[in-house]
Amino acid sequence: MNAPHAMGALAARDIIVSVDGTRLLDGVTCAAARGRVTGLIGPNGAGKSTLLRSFLRLQAVDSGQILFGDRDITTVPPHRLGRDFAYLAQGQTIHWPLSVEAVAALGRDAYHTPFARMDDEDQAAVAHALSATGLEALKARPVTSLSGGEKARALLARVLASEAGVILADEPVAALDPYHQLAIMELLHGLAHDGGDNDGGDNDGENNGGRSVVIVLHDLGLARRFCDDVILLHRGTVAASGPAQDIITPEHLEPVYRVRLDFAASGAVQPVARLDGTPDGQPDGAP
């Protein structure tokens, strides 16, 4: 396992997570720095969502430590976590016919007592989130009437409206068309690099002005293009971590994903053949 190249705003130290006797994370040490986009990559079942949920204290950790700045995350009061962390869960959905604007406004909940009216700052944050996700024209529509990609952007608007210093997004572009994939990745990249200090700054990590953005991605081309750092998970362990250009290479990725990859000059990374002896696109055992 590589040592984390930079301990930053958010870090895991040797964490072990087991559920019902199955070890999901087995001694994971990694970090996500402020002002950088950290891509969390790895095959299905590698433990990416489990790690994200561990960062958020949504997943119980058997041993090891999650650090937020220099504090053990278990010592950070829940109301601080609510403000400082924004989480976009994988495949999240909303079953109530709330308007798109109301969904974005949920991102402001951590700033208020229940049922309090939104103030000017809240309204501005919601308006900005709707504009950044291209949803202004749809803001009055019930989310239940939106397409899958529009719904995914509405959920992302909630995350943006929160103005949290740490954004953890689990496959935020999985349902999006190519235009919106690029738009959202550019937006998340911008939040990391120019995102400002919105978290009060009393207990966070390196204060270099941006947010910590951690994104679970299956598109290795997007990871190559938009991530500053990458954590490659494999079977609950860190197979490699470091600057994206050092990790998104055939040497690191092909054995873990079990595919031959084509690295195009455009930045695209495409699987071209499986490495288990079966030609790409043919069923197992085909001649």
Ligand SMILES: Nc1ncnc2c1ncn2[C@@H]1O[C@H](COP(=O)(O)OP(=O)(O)OP(=O)(O)O)[C@@H](O)[C@H]1O
């Ligand atoms: N409650 C549970 N009991 C047993 N195994 C579990 C439980 N929850 C998750 N797992 C297993 O833990 C492993 C890691 O799951 P996780 O969702 O973190 O993977 P992932 O890397 O996010 O995968 P994907 O890319 O498919 O979303 C998987 O094999 C999953 O089946």
